[in-house]
Structures are given as structure tokens and as C-alpha cells.
Amino acid sequence: xxxxxxxxxxxxxxxxxxxxxxxxxxxxxxxxxxxxxxxxxxxxxxxxxxxxxxxxxxxxxxxxxxxxxxxxxxxxxxxxxxxxxxxxxxxxxxxxxxxxxxxxxxxxxxxxxxxxxxxxxxxxxxxxxxxxxxxxxxxxxxxxxxxxxxxxxxxxxxxxxxxxxxxxxxxxxxxxxxxxxxxxxxxxxxxxxxxxxxxxxxxxxxxxxxxxxxxxxxxxxxxxxxxxxxxxxxxxxxxxxxxxxxxxxxxxxxxxxxxxxxxxxxxxxxxxxxxxxxxxxxxxxxxxxxxxxxxxxxxxxxxxxxxxxxxxxxxxxxxxxx
Amino acid sequence: xxxxxxxxxxxxxxxxxxxxxxxxxxxxxxxxxxxxxxxxxxxxxxxxxxxxxxxxxxxxxxxxxxxxxxxxxxxxxxxxxxxxxxxxxxxxxxxxxxxxxxxxxxxxxxxxxxxxxxxxxxxxxxxxxxxxxxxxxxxxxxxxxxxxxxxxxxxxxxxxxxxxxxxxxxxxxxxxxxxxxxxxxxxxxxxxxxxxxxxxxxxxxxxxxxxxxxxxxxxxxx
Numbered sequence: 001x002x003x004x005x006x007x008x009x010x011x012x013x014x015x016x017x018x019x020x021x022x023x024x025x026x027x028x029x030x031x032x033x034x035x036x037x038x039x040x041x042x043x044x045x046x047x048x049x050x051x052x053x054x055x056x057x058x059x060x061x062x063x064x065x066x067x068x069x070x071x072x073x074x075x076x077x078x079x080x081x082x083x084x085x086x087x088x089x090x091x092x093x094x095x096x097x098x099x100x101x102x103x104x105x106x107x108x109x110x111x112x113x114x115x116x117x118x119x120x121x122x123x124x125x126x127x128x129x130x131x132x133x134x135x136x137x138x139x140x141x142x143x144x145x146x147x148x149x150x151x152x153x154x155x156x157x158x159x160x161x162x163x164x165x166x167x168x169x170x171x172x173x174x175x176x177x178x179x180x181x182x183x184x185x186x187x188x189x190x191x192x193x194x195x196x197x198x199x200x201x202x203x204x205x206x207x208x209x210x211x212x213x214x215x216x217x218x219x220x221x222x223x224x225x226x227x228x229x230x231x232x233x234x235x236x237x238x239x240x241x242x243x244x245x246x247x248x249x250x251x252x253x254x255x256x257x258x259x260x261x262x263x264x265x266x267x268x269x270x271x272x273x274x275x276x277x278x279x280x281x282x283x284x285x286x287x288x289x290x291x292x293x294x295x296x297x298x299x300x301x302x303x304x305x306x307x308x309x310x311x312x313x314x315x316x317x318x319x320x321x322x
Numbered sequence: 323x324x325x326x327x328x329x330x331x332x333x334x335x336x337x338x339x340x341x342x343x344x345x346x347x348x349x350x351x352x353x354x355x356x357x358x359x360x361x362x363x364x365x366x367x368x369x370x371x372x373x374x375x376x377x378x379x380x381x382x383x384x385x386x387x388x389x390x391x392x393x394x395x396x397x398x399x400x401x402x403x404x405x406x407x408x409x410x411x412x413x414x415x416x417x418x419x420x421x422x423x424x425x426x427x428x429x430x431x432x433x434x435x436x437x438x439x440x441x442x443x444x445x446x447x448x449x450x451x452x453x454x455x456x457x458x459x460x461x462x463x464x465x466x467x468x469x470x471x472x473x474x475x476x477x478x479x480x481x482x483x484x485x486x487x488x489x490x491x492x493x494x495x496x497x498x499x500x501x502x503x504x505x506x507x508x509x510x511x512x513x514x515x516x517x518x519x520x521x522x523x524x525x526x527x528x529x530x531x532x533x534x535x536x537x538x539x540x541x542x543x544x
Contacts, residue, residue, distance in 0.1 A: 077371035089507040091370055142505075144372055190509040263506050282451040282502055284440060291371045295435060 059149065059219065064210055064308070065135040066147055072135065073146035075218050077291050082225045083140065084244055085192050086175065086182035094225035101181050103221075103228035103245070112172075112251035115163035122229055126215070129153045129161065134212055136235035138242075139274045139303045145288045150233055151216035156207040164203060164251045172200040172256040173232055174248035193259055199232060199243035200256030200270065202312075210235055210308050213246075236305040238272045269322040273313065274303035278322050349410055353417040356384045357424070374432050381425035382455075386500060388418035389493040390517055397524040412469050415489070419466040422459050429455075451502035454495050461492035493518055 084094040087101075106122040131151050139145045159171065175197035179185040185195050205211065212233040215222055222228040227244025234241050240260050260268035267281050276286045276299040287296040302309050313321075360380050363369050369376040395411040398404075429452075434441050444452040465486055467473070474482045497518055501511035 073371075081371035085507075091372070144375070190512070192507050192509075279448075282449060284444065284449075286440070289372065289374065294374075296437075 059133040062132060062134050065133075066137055066304070070137070070147050071292070072149055073291050075220075078146060078148055078217060079223045079225055081291065083142075083239065084225060084227070086184050086195070086197070086245075087225065088184060089192055095223075097183055098224035101224040101228070101245075103224060106229050106247075108230070108246060109248045110162055110250075111248075113165040113168035113253065114251045115165065116161065125158070126153055126213075129157045131215060132212075134233075136210075136212075136233060137303050138233075138235060138239050139288060139299065141238040141240055141268070141272070141280060141285075143283060143285065143288045143299075144291055145299075145303075146291050149218055150212060150214045151219065152212040152214035152233060154209060155211035155213050155232070156209060158213060159203070159207055162249070162251075167253050168251035169203055169253045170200055170251070170255055171203060171206045172198060172248075172250045172252055173243045173246050174198055174250075175243055176245045176247045193263060196248075197243055197259045198256060198262075199241055199258045201232075201234065201241075202255075203251075204312055205234070205309075208309060208312065210305060236274060236302040236309045238274055240268070241272050271313075271316075271318075271321050273309075273318065273322075274299060275301060275318055275322065277301075278319055346409070346413070350413060353388070353413065356380070356421070374428070378425065378428045378433060381421050381428055382500070382503075385418055385421040385425050385458075386493070386496050386514060388414055388421055389489065389496060390514070390521070392418055392489065393493060393518070393521045397521060397528075400528065416466060416469060419462045422462050425455075426459050451499065454499035454502060458492045458496035458499055461488050461495070465489060465492075490522060 080095045081091045082094040083091065084098075087094040087097040104122070108120045108122065108125050109118075110120060110125075111117045131153055133149065133151055135147060135149045137145055138148050164171070175195075176182075177185060177196045182195075184192055201211070214227070214231050214233045215229065217223065217226060222231065227242070227246075230246045231244040232242050232246065241258075255270055258268075258270060258272075260272075261270055274285075279285050285299055288299045289296050300306075360377065364373060364377065392411060392414040395407055395414065399407040430436065430441060434444075443449075445456050446453075465488055468477065468482065468485060477485065497511060497514045500514060501508065504511060
């Protein structure tokens with residue numbers, strides 16, 4: 001498994017031109033700001049490179065892609081800077097501690113208010129559904145952001161296939177519990193979170209055309225540290241909604257209590273819509289740092305996806321339902 | 323107890339003839355290692371995809387560590403009886419201020435890039451996380467300023483000591499700042515809080531014993 005995965009990702013692609021370009025640009029800006037003129041010249045591998053990014057695979061543009069003016073975050077950054085507490089609390093831990101994680105074989109349990117409950121092997125779950133390309137912004141609640149070229153199944157298609165009952169109003173997702181594979185789940189003292197990690201969406205949110213069950217990044221299988229084999233992507237919400245390594249999908253009529261809401265209800269809500277006007281109690285959400293950039297940029301309402309999602313929240317007080 | 327300690331103190335020069343000055347440059351260079359290491363990582367791309375956050379976090383944690391080192395001097399000195407250790411306290415304290423300043427500068431300069439509106443909002447409104455860091459730093463300023471011999475003389479020993487007890491508050495608020503920084507991974511901030519409790523607890527215990535033995539001595543004298 002591991003070997004196969006390694007060959008899937010040639011090192012030439014991991015360490016892309018773009019990465020060097022990006023890092024160099026950051027260091028250039030940083031050193032200019034710091035007044036360290038020499039920095040740019042002493043860094044190895046920083047000869048002026050090609051700015052254009054060579055795509056690893058031909059991809060189909062989607063109407064939901066972010067404009068091409070927003071540069072895609074390099075593969076290495078997306079796969080080495082992760083919040084995935086099951087693997088560890090530091091950003092580098094998931095990449096380090098997920099090397100032996102087994103995303104295959106994979107079973108997803110579907111239950112609750114739907115006509116097609118059961119245990120689905122990964123391939124059966126996505127059988128008949130089309131994997132699409134989507135370049136989305138991702139905004140973390142910690143005020144950093146990325147632009148990620150995902151591959152995945154529109155969640156709406158999967159939900160249609162599972163035939164939710166009319167009584168179902170919400171859908172709840174759970175991450176795998178397996179202390180053998182997740183070091184943090186072995187900890188009994190100072191547990192970081194209650195496992196399993198739970199997230200939920202209103203059914204209309206889950207069937208919004210933006211919602212995606214991601215299976216890949218940059219045309220490669222989803223890396224373990226990014227939530228292999230299956231993770232939720234809801235680009236208008238903060239990143240923590242993106243529940244990873246999903247093993248359970250449950251349809252319900254009650255609003256699920258997601259993990260972070262349970263952890264700190266005054267800080268994290270059910271909706272978690274990106275909103276520059278509602279600050280996290282401990283830090284501002286007005287601006288964000290795009291990974292690879294030096295200066296912060298203003299955060300956009302619904303992370304720039306108002307057109308697609310704003311109507312779902314028209315009757316809602318977003319200060320209260322944060 | 324006190325007598326014994328004094329005896330040990332006065333016996334010190336024989337065991338350890340004033341060689342502390344040899345160690346001073348060594349300790350000074352050791353104190354610089356985290357800064358040099360950070361600079362090296364920054365310039366060689368050794369930081370994560372979010373380098374500013376790394377710089378902010380690392381200068382922050384080293385500030386807290388140096389505050390703890392500084393607070394450890396007195397207990398360790400009393401426990402192992404190596405009085406000369408006191409000669410390093412000022413240096414350690416000034417390094418705490420040095421890393422605190424780098425941390426503060428990182429926030430104002432690299433992180434916020436002098437967005438004063440945002441900074442003022444952070445510091446003076448509703449953000450205990452930032453306020454606590456700011457207070458911890460501000461409390462260190464008078465300590466750094468009055469760290470010279472001249473100032474000790476100007477203030478007089480006991481008044482100087484009173485002022486320098488501000489370090490207890492600076493460190494406590496600093497630990498709180500760290501606690502508010504993390505999301506749910508409170509293990510490390512709690513470890514720092516426990517260490518601080520130990521260091522301050524030792525002082526309390528020592529003062530109490532001293533007070534009691536003094537009282538006993540007075541009783542005997544009467």
C-alpha cells in the first residue's frame with residue numbers, strides 16, 4: 001500500500017517548481033520586510049524559476065472553481081500543514097504519523113432516515129457517481145487559507161443515491177475510531193477531543209452543489225493526512241467542518257452536535273460559515289493569511305461563495321447561528 | 323536551617339572559586355541558540371507552510387521558557403547550594419525580555435504588518451488572548467529597564483526586589499496567554515502552569531519556613 005502510494009507521487013511533482021517559486025517569493029518578501037537583503041541569494045534552489053505551474057493531469061474546469069488569479073497552494077504545503085488531531089496536534093504531525101494508515105479496504109456505514117441503509121464498501125458507495133474537479137478556497141478558523149484543487153463526488157449525488165426519507169433534515173458524518181492507527185486516540189489523559197470526530201450539515205447544505213466528498217488532490221489519491229479515503233469539503237465553511245476518513249453517514253431529524261461545538265460551544269457553532277463580521281471570541285476573523293503569501297488578505301463573506309450559498313441562510317441570524 | 327544555608331554559601335568560594343565569569347559567555351551563547359536556530363530555519367525554508375506562525379509560536383514559547391529558567395534560579399540555587407548561579411539570573415531574565423520583544427515584534431510587524439486599527443482592537447477590545455500576551459510583555463519592560471547595578475542602588479535592595487517580583491505576574495499571565503492560544507490541546511499550557519506553580523510554591527514554602535524559624539528564634543531569645 002505504502003509503496004504503491006509512494007510511486008503514485010513522484011518526488012518531482014511533490015517538490016514542484018511552484019513550491020520553490022512560492023517559498024522563494026515568501027522569503028523574498030519576508031527578507032525585504034526584515035531588511036535582510038542577502039537572504040534571497042543564499043537560499044539553495046532559489047534561482048529564478050518558472051512561475052507557471054505545470055498541472056500533473058488534465059482537469060475539467062468547473063463553474064465553481066476560484067478564479068485563476070488565485071494561485072493554487074503547492075501540493076507539499078497542502079500535505080504537510082494539516083489539522084487532523086487524530087494523528088497529532090501539531091500541523092506537521094498528520095504527515096509524519098499517517099504513513100501506515102490504511103485507507104483500503106474501507107467501509108462506510110449508512111443509517112438513519114433513508115431508504116438505502118447498510119454497510120458499503122468504498123467502491124460500492126461511489127459506484128455510478130462521477131468524480132469531478134473543483135478548485136476551492138479553504139479557510140481555516142485559525143485565520144489561514146489555501147486554494148486546493150480537489151477531486152471528489154458532489155455530495156448531492158451521493159445523497160440522492162442513498163434516498164433520504166422526507167423526515168430527514170440533517171446528515172451526520174463520523175471519522176474512524178481506531179487507536180491502532182490514530183496515536184491521539186490512544187491517549188487517555190488530556191484527551192484533545194472526544195472521539196469519534198463528528199460533523200453535520202443541514203440536508204439542504206449537504207445537497208448544495210458546492211458540497212463535495214473529496215477523494216483526491218491534484219489528480220492524486222487523497223493523502224492519508226488530508227483525510228483518505230473520503231473527506232467532506234464545504235468551502236463556504238471553516239475547515240473544521242471537513243470531517244476526514246469518513247466511516248459513517250447518518251440521516252436524522254435532529255441537529256447533530258459536532259465535535260468542536262461540543263468542545264467549546266461559545267467558540268464553535270454548528271454552522272461554522274466563514275464570516276469576517278463575526279469574530280472568534282479569541283481572535284479576529286476579518287482577515288486571513290493565504291499560505292505562501294506574506295500579507296494578510298480580507299476574508300470574504302461565506303469565503304467568497306455567497307452567490308451559491310447565501311440564500312440558504314436568509315432567515316438566520318448569523319451572529320447567533322455562527 | 324538558615325544558619326546551615328549561610329554556612330554552605332560562605333563555603334562556596336572554596337569549592338567553586340569564582341569561575342562563573344568563564345561560564346557567562348557560554349551561557350550567553352546557549353541563550354542565543356533558539357534565535358539562531360529560528361533564523362537558520364527561516365532562511366533555509368525549514369519552517370512549515372505558514373512560516374510566520376512558526377516564528378510567532380517559537381519566539382513565544384522561548385519567552386515562556388526563559389521566564390521559567392529565570393524563576394528556577396533561586397530554587398535551584400537553594401537546593402544545590404550553588405550561589406554563583408544568581409549571577410546568571412539577570413542574563414536569563416534579559417533573554418526572556420529579548421524573546422518576548424521578538425515575539426511582540428513578530429505580531430506587530432510580520433503578522434499584523436502595523437495594521438494599528440486591528441492591533442488596537444486586539445489589545446484593547448474583547449481579546450483576552452492578545453491582551454494577556456501584551457500585559458505579560460509590558461510587565462517585563464520595567465524589569466529589563468531596572469536590571470542594572472545602578473538601578474539596584476537607586477531603588478535599594480528591598481524595593482528593587484519588590485519591583486522584580488513583577489516577573490511572577492508576567493509569567494502567570496504569559497502562561498494564561500499560552501492557554502488561550504491553543505484550541506483544545508491544553509496539555510502543554512497546563513504543564514507550564516504546573517511548573518510555574520511549583521516554582522512559586524517553592525518560594526512560598528521557603529518564605530513560610532524562614533518566617534517560622536525566625537519566629538522560633540525570637541521566642542528563644544525572649
